[in-house]
Amino acid sequence: MAIEKICGIETEYSIIHKGVADPNPILASSMLITSYVQETGPHFDNGIADSVVWDFQDESPANDARGFTPIGSLPPVVETHLVNAVLTNGARFYVDHAHPELSTPECPNALEVSRYDRSGELILREAMKSVKSLLPDDQEIVVYKDNSDGKGNSYGCHENYLMDRSTPFGDIIRHGIAHFITRQIFTGSGKIGSEVPGSDPDSIAYQITQRADFFEEEVGLETTLKRPIINTRDEPHSDAERYRRLHVICGDANMSEAATFLKVGSTCFILAMVEDGFIGEDFIFDHPVQAMKEISYDLTLSQPIQRTNGESITALEVQEYFCERAKEYSERGGLEYVGGEVGLKVLNKWEEILVGLKEDPSSLHSQIDWIAKKRLLDVFCDRHKLSYFDARARSLAVQYHDIRNDSSIFNKLGMVTINDAKSVSEGVTKPPVGTRAYFRGACLQKWPEQIVSANWDSVVFSLDETTIKRVPVLDPLKGTYADVADLIDQCNTPHELIHALDI
Amino acid sequence: MVENQKYYDSDDESSNVTADEEETSLENSQSVNTSELSGDLDDLLDEIDQVLESNAEEFVKSYVQKGGQ
Numbered sequence: 001m002a003i004e005k006i007c008g009i010e011t012e013y014s015i016i017h018k019g020v021a022d023p024n025p026i027l028a029s030s031m032l033i034t035s036y037v038q039e040t041g042p043h044f045d046n047g048i049a050d051s052v053v054w055d056f057q058d059e060s061p062a063n064d065a066r067g068f069t070p071i072g073s074l075p076p077v078v079e080t081h082l083v084n085a086v087l088t089n090g091a092r093f094y095v096d097h098a099h100p101e102l103s104t105p106e107c108p109n110a111l112e113v114s115r116y117d118r119s120g121e122l123i124l125r126e127a128m129k130s131v132k133s134l135l136p137d138d139q140e141i142v143v144y145k146d147n148s149d150g151k152g153n154s155y156g157c158h159e160n161y162l163m164d165r166s167t168p169f170g171d172i173i174r175h176g177i178a179h180f181i182t183r184q185i186f187t188g189s190g191k192i193g194s195e196v197p198g199s200d201p202d203s204i205a206y207q208i209t210q211r212a213d214f215f216e217e218e219v220g221l222e223t224t225l226k227r228p229i230i231n232t233r234d235e236p237h238s239d240a241e242r243y244r245r246l247h248v249i250c251g252d253a254n255m256s257e258a259a260t261f262l263k264v265g266s267t268c269f270i271l272a273m274v275e276d277g278f279i280g281e282d283f284i285f286d287h288p289v290q291a292m293k294e295i296s297y298d299l300t301l302s303q304p305i306q307r308t309n310g311e312s313i314t315a316l317e318v319q320e321y322f323c324e325r326a327k328e329y330s331e332r333g334g335l336e337y338v339g340g341e342v343g344l345k346v347l348n349k350w351e352e353i354l355v356g357l358k359e360d361p362s363s364l365h366s367q368i369d370w371i372a373k374k375r376l377l378d379v380f381c382d383r384h385k386l387s388y389f390d391a392r393a394r395s396l397a398v399q400y401h402d403i404r405n406d407s408s409i410f411n412k413l414g415m416v417t418i419n420d421a422k423s424v425s426e427g428v429t430k431p432p433v434g435t436r437a438y439f440r441g442a443c444l445q446k447w448p449e450q451i452v453s454a455n456w457d458s459v460v461f462s463l464d465e466t467t468i469k470r471v472p473v474l475d476p477l478k479g480t481y482a483d484v485a486d487l488i489d490q491c492n493t494p495h496e497l498i499h500a501l502d503i
Numbered sequence: 504m505v506e507n508q509k510y511y512d513s514d515d516e517s518s519n520v521t522a523d524e525e526e527t528s529l530e531n532s533q534s535v536n537t538s539e540l541s542g543d544l545d546d547l548l549d550e551i552d553q554v555l556e557s558n559a560e561e562f563v564k565s566y567v568q569k570g571g572q
Contacts, residue, residue, distance in 0.1 A: 012571055012572055014566075014568045014571075015568070016565070016566065025568070025569070025570065026570075096572070097570040097571060097572065098568075098569060098570030098571070099568070099570070099571055148568075149566050149567055149568040150563070150566065151566075151567055153567065153568045153569050153571060154571055155568055155570075155571025155572055156571065156572040158572070223572040224570075224571070224572050249572065376544075376551075379544045379548060380548060380551065383548055391559040391560040391562075391563045391564075392555065392559040394559070394563045395555060395556045395559035395562050395563050396551065396555060398562075398563070398566055399554070399555065399556065406554075407554045409550075409551055409554060412547055412550055412551075413547070
């Protein structure tokens with residue numbers, strides 16, 4: 001049975017260190033985040049609770065949702081030695097592998113995810129300013145919100161969705177694959193060339209997504225090698241008896257707010273419908289991994305994908321089916337699991353985008369990244385008489401993902417926004433009110449000196465010199481503003497809070 | 504359901520697109536509306552020329568990102 005789709009996004013940003021001969025991305029990422037943390041604490045202007053560290057208790061990324069880990073799998077490791085910060089908005093800002101990464105707080109719906117994703121950009125932008133002030137004048141550390149360097153290296157924008165543990169994982173695999181490979185037509189951020197290992201990089205002039213080239217398996221535990229369309233990491237960060245956290249690794253990072261909103265919003269609908277057994281049609285493809293690439297390469301959106309039942313269907317047609325089912329689902333009470341009114345907005349946007357893709361994709365140049373980027377490249381290459389493979393065009397394609405104020409090209413494109421600037425700015429310091437992130441963020445704001453560490457499902461308080469108390473928040477739906485705002489307001493100390501919570 | 508019939512209709516067309524066909528479709532889509540867009544976006548292109556990396560060749564060459572998920 002469907003449960004509310006609490007959701008969030010983790011974005012790995014690319015990073016370059018200009019002005020040094022032998023840049024080290026781990027060091028650059030550490031400097032970026034550390035300078036942000038140190039410059040702004042302990043006044044919380046930018047959502048930093050000074051001296052509070054990430055708590056690695058309960059991290060288990062090697063657990064496999066299938067209940068076994070195939071021989072030869074390379075499960076991820078937990079990097080406890082690198083910089084990790086918890087922000088007062090409930091987010092996590094840290095070094096992951098060789099990249100700075102920002103995880104939004106748990107959000108109650110797709111609209112809030114799109115807002116905190118933008119707030120995350122403000123945090124990264126501020127971090128670039130902070131570290132610049134510490135570096136020599138001829139150096140700069142710059143991040144880009146993309147997923148590929150064009151040379152065969154990719155980095156992720158992962159999504160997370162709360163799911164009912166009792167839903168058979170096979171159902172998630174079956175319908176998830178169909179959605180994830182076909183939603184690319186509106187989630188893609190656009191890319192010049194091919195990065196499939198062993199392929200000619202120039203065999204594709206332009207493709208819809210940045211990530212499709214890097215996927216090699218249908219199902220698996222890995223995230224850095226042999227990437228699977230369905231990731232089986234079983235690390236719920238909540239009550240494992242009741243919940244599953246579906247970790248989606250195959251999406252692109254979106255510059256467009258509308259694309260982020262629809263990417264997450266449509267997926268919330270699909271997963272709720274899977275839980276309720278409402279999808280209906282099974283779209284099982286002969287070769288999903290290959291189909292994922294073919295859909296990414298088909299700018300005409302007309303290429304049919306072969307199904308195991310002998311029929312074929314285009315990605316657009318699959319999405320049209322899903323959107324229609326989602327409408328029926330909402331009429332039968334499904335909206336309560338996908339954000340209520342927000343769910344209606346998702347449906348409207350979903351339909352609008354699919355109609356646009358069907359009738360005139362270029363009409364979506366202010367909403368869909370791959371279309372916006374292609375339009376930009378087309379006029380630029382036309383003016384300068386260049387091919388997409390020219391270094392200037394490639395540079396422009398990277399710079400589309402530049403989030404700095406003074407050099408952003410994206411900000412000049414007149415893209416559709418969904419959240420107003422004020423609410424995005426507030427998201428830098430304030431947590432969402434509709435999930436447990438509220439409890440984490442509000443406690444960090446009120447008692448930064450007395451919190452030792454925090455993570456997704458607990459906050460650890462230091463009550464005195466010898467007493468440390470962990471407050472578990474195992475239910476992502478609890479600890480909301482409605483649940484705890486008055487209580488936190490009334491308590492003068494963490495001691496009073498813990499007493500009141502009867503822990 | 505009748506309204507969904509179109510999704511299940513058998514399609515005899517091959518799903519394999521040859522390299523030639525792909526190139527043609529790319530060229531076609533690339534040329535659509537370019538001149539019209541150029542007019543609208545002239546000012547933007549002027550601004551882009553100002554913020555584009557001065558040494559695009561070097562920038563693109565050195566843009567290498569290892570160790571990602």
